[in-house]
Amino acid sequence: SKSTRLVAAMKKADAATRAKSAFLANMSHEIRTPLNAVLGMAELALRVDDPTRKNECLSRVLEAGTSLLTVINDILDFSKIEARKLALERIDFDVREVLRTALDMHRLHAADKGLVLVAEVAGEVPRAIVGDPGRLRQVLVNLVANAVKFTEAGGVTVRIGVAQGRDPAATEESLTLEFAVSDTGIGIPRKKRRAIFKSFLQADDSITRKHGGTGLGLAICKLLVELMGGVLAVESEEGRGSTFSFAVRFGVGDPEALEAD
């Protein structure tokens, strides 16, 4: 009837409003925490005389400032992609170099946890491909960050290969690359496997955040991979580990056009 439909619509609107308030509260928290650290540490740096302690404070300022920037960039990226305002670049780049810089960002953290970080790039992956290296790196950085974060023993392996056989559209000018980020970590329960790709705003109350983080990481990865023409998938076994994978078609680039290292 009309009135039950009205009640259902009101309930939905109410849930959306609550999700938005929760989202804003969560983001405010994610911004306020590092900002407080920046201010507190800067103040301390001004007050201490010992140069070593001053430097310690300043590196904390830098650290907190960097994580603040990450939160802000996540929020901006997410809204930009959702509003379809994000355009991908098309330039010649070296995918091995992109992977190396993505992994380098996590070497320290992985080493601290005693984890091995491995890159395996198939020999047939061309020297140069055409696409958006910055956005591809962003996806890899996020997936590797999660893999390291949720793994206590073993390690993280990133594989890049060329799709074989089932790629009828492949030509000499283009090919499909397959990416896989595997870890030996805690794994993801089956009932959570869909929700992890949703933004905090879309997710229901059952995945209210228990730990820090904007909850935008995987939602952004998913949207970026889709923008590149692929699909981000996950396979996981609880207690054994997870593998996030996607395949994307790229143009074959000109190695001469690569920027010199």
Ligand code: ADP
């Ligand atoms: P957050 O910023 O909260 O970490 P993400 O979107 O990056 O948000 O991840 C969402 C959730 O998915 C995480 O909180 C975690 O529960 C789960 N998750 C993501 N990657 C992994 C992984 N490699 N192993 C286990 N759980 C993972």
